[in-house]
Structures are given as C-alpha cells and as structure tokens.
Amino acid sequence: MGVEIEIKDLTKSFGRQLIWGDVTLTIPAGEICVMLGPSGTGKSVLLKTLIGLLKPDRGSVVIEGVDIASCSERDLYEVRKLFGVLFQDGAMFGSMNLYDNVAFPLREHTKKSESEIRKIVMEKMELVGLVGTEDKLPGEISGGMRKRAGIARGLVLDPEIILFDEPDSGLDPVRTSFLNQLIVDLNAQIDATFLIVTHDINTARTVPDNIGLLYHKHLAMFGPREMLLSSEEPVVRQFLNAQRVGPIGMSEEKDADELEAEKDQELPPLPPIPMQMEPSNGIPRRSQREPGSWCKENGVTPPPGSFEENMSMVTEV
Ligand SMILES: Nc1ncnc2c1ncn2[C@@H]1O[C@H](COP(=O)(O)OP(=O)(O)OP(=O)(O)O)[C@@H](O)[C@H]1O
Numbered sequence: 001m002g003v004e005i006e007i008k009d010l011t012k013s014f015g016r017q018l019i020w021g022d023v024t025l026t027i028p029a030g031e032i033c034v035m036l037g038p039s040g041t042g043k044s045v046l047l048k049t050l051i052g053l054l055k056p057d058r059g060s061v062v063i064e065g066v067d068i069a070s071c072s073e074r075d076l077y078e079v080r081k082l083f084g085v086l087f088q089d090g091a092m093f094g095s096m097n098l099y100d101n102v103a104f105p106l107r108e109h110t111k112k113s114e115s116e117i118r119k120i121v122m123e124k125m126e127l128v129g130l131v132g133t134e135d136k137l138p139g140e141i142s143g144g145m146r147k148r149a150g151i152a153r154g155l156v157l158d159p160e161i162i163l164f165d166e167p168d169s170g171l172d173p174v175r176t177s178f179l180n181q182l183i184v185d186l187n188a189q190i191d192a193t194f195l196i197v198t199h200d201i202n203t204a205r206t207v208p209d210n211i212g213l214l215y216h217k218h219l220a221m222f223g224p225r226e227m228l229l230s231s232e233e234p235v236v237r238q239f240l241n242a243q244r245v246g247p248i249g250m251s252e253e254k255d256a257d258e259l260e261a262e263k264d265q266e267l268p269p270l271p272p273i274p275m276q277m278e279p280s281n282g283i284p285r286r287s288q289r290e291p292g293s294w295c296k297e298n299g300v301t302p303p304p305g306s307f308e309e310n311m312s313m314v315t316e317v
C-alpha cells in the first residue's frame with residue numbers, strides 16, 4: 001500500500017558546510033514525488049538521510065512511527081527493509097549475471113529456497129520487461145536495461161517505498177520516456193511510495209503527483225504537480241521552465257547587480273501544464289487525479305492550453 005514519510009525540520013551539514021536546513025514535507029503514501037534542485041543542493045544527501053545512511057544534525061524522518069534520525073540500529077535495520085533503492089548506475093555487480101544480481105537481496109536477507117527465489121526473480125524480471133536476459137552480464141546490456149535490472153533488484157523484497165536517484169541519467173529521451181512509463185506502471189501495480197530525484201524537466205512535468213524543489217539550502221517549495229507548474233514564484237518558475245532569467249545563476253544565486261540588470265526583461269508566459277502520464281497497463285493509480293483538479297479546487301487559472309491531449313513533448317510510448 002505504500003507508507004508515508006514525514007520529514008520535519010530536517011537539517012544536514014558536513015562540518016561547517018550547511019547542505020540544507022529546516023526541510024519539512026510529507027511524502028504521501030503511494031504517491032509519486034519528484035525532487036528537483038540545481039546540482040549540489042543535496043538531493044542525494046536527502047535520499048541517503050531518508051534511509052539512515054547519513055545522520056541529520058537536527059529534525060526527524062518518521063516512517064510508520066519510527067524516527068529514522070534518532071532510532072536504534074535495530075529499528076533502523078527493520079525500517080530499511082521497507083525501502084527499495086535504484087542507484088544512478090543500477091549498482092550491479094559486474095561479475096554476476098542479471099539473475100544473480102536480482103536474486104542477491106533475497107539470498108542475503110531472506111531464508112527463501114532457490115525455487116522460491118526463482119519465482120520472485122522471474123516475476124520481477126517480467127515486471128521490468130527483462131525476461132530472457134537473465135544470463136547476461138551487466139556489461140553486456142544497455143544502460144537502460146541496467147536501470148531496469150536495478151529496478152527489478154529493488155523490487156524483490158516488496159518495498160513500500162522506492163527511491164530513484166536520477167533514473168534518467170545517461171539515457172536518451174526515448175529510453176527516458178520508456179523508463180518513466182515503467183515507473184508509472186509500477187506505481188499502479190505495486191502501489192508503493194515513490195521518490196525520484198531527477199534533473200529531467202520533462203520527467204518532472206509529466207510523471208509525479210507532487211514536486212519538490214531544493215534551492216539555496218532549503219526546500220523552496222513542495223506540493224502537487226499542478227501547483228508548481230502554475231507557480232509564479234521566481235525560483236520555481238525559472239527551474240521548472242529551464243530559463244536563464246531568474247534568481248538562479250550559473251554556479252550559485254545571482255548577485256544583486258545581475259538581478260538588477262535583468263529586472264526589465266519580460267519573462268516568457270508559463271507554458272501549458274501537460275497531462276500527467278497514465279499507466280499503460282490498464283491499472284488505475286490510486287493517487288491519479290483528474291487533470292486540472294488541483295487548479296480548480298484552488299481557484300488557479302492554469303496557463304492557456306493546459307491539459308490538452310498530445311501537447312506534451314514526450315508522454316506516449
Ligand atoms: N559524505 C560527504 N561528506 C562531505 N560532503 C558531502 C558528502 N556527501 C555529499 N557532500 C556534499 O554535499 C553537497 C550536496 O551533494 P549531493 O550529491 O547531495 O548534491 P545533488 O543535489 O545530488 O547534486 P547533483 O544534482 O549534482 O547530483 C555537495 O557539496 C557534496 O560535496
């Protein structure tokens with residue numbers, strides 16, 4: 001069913017370097033969330049903090065009543081079993097074939113027999129469309145297939161929460177679109193809570209139920225996809241529309257002179273909000289909303305042309 005993650009006043013630094021402070025958000029059970037942010041704003045650090053690989057300086061991360069930031073090692077071990085993680089490169093063992101890679105967590109963490117393991121591995125390989133490649137080594141398949149294998153491995157312990165660290169890194173737009181469709185289909189099928197860190201704006205615009213943006217050492221905004229895609233807040237608007245005009249500069253925030261210089265520049269209108277990607281497997285997602293429903297409920301007029309079929313760049317496969 002997926003579980004909720006309640007993050008409150010979370011602050012993390014390394015030595016004197018503050019990464020982010022007072023991050024507060026609730027990742028709703030069973031929904032898909034995307035976390036965005038310029039490079040170096042600590043998205044990966046956030047993922048690692050959520051699974052207890054890094055300890056925050058302050059704040060809490062509560063999952064099923066357990067605060068990961070302060071619980072015992074024993075509780076942490078138990079809570080970690082709720083997570084499946086897809087690392088950027090799939091994190092496959094190079095010398096093991098795909099079957100053994102996917103079976104690895106089952107052999108490590110359960111006492112299942114090899115015949116039970118085979119059933120689970122094949123079921124997950126089928127879910128990600130990799131049946132027939134069990135004997136291949138990770139080096140013998142494409143980057144997109146490696147990511148799928150990484151997802152299959154992340155699924156074998158039936159996680160309630162799946163973290164994806166830049167699932168689209170290194171993939172071409174078509175493979176990214178296929179992978180996004182797989183993510184949406186999986187969410188419909190297993191109903192777990194998904195958190196995706198990505199730089200891909202098209203993914204952010206079309207896949208999630210909610211979007212978060214980390215910027216300048218804090219969480220600039222977190223909320224429903226339609227809220228962020230219709231937002232005029234300068235940082236959110238600049239980032240989600242990949243524009244140069246706005247507070248975000250090349251390597252950090254723009255300074256006062258730079259902002260003054262562009263103050264009379266007219267911003268292009270907000271682009272239409274695309275339809276959200278729907279499952280292709282015929283299974284409705286529990287958190288799927290009617291297009292435009294957030295805007296309607298909140299009295300927000302979406303940009304012209306929003307929610308028209310076939311208007312987004314890449315949503316169909
Ligand atoms: N274990 C660590 N020790 C010290 N500093 C670290 C550690 N891990 C991350 N950092 C620092 O934290 C900052 C944020 O890193 P992080 O990788 O989370 O950023 P990111 O937003 O995921 O970046 P990108 O989008 O480029 O992947 C960086 O300055 C990085 O050097």
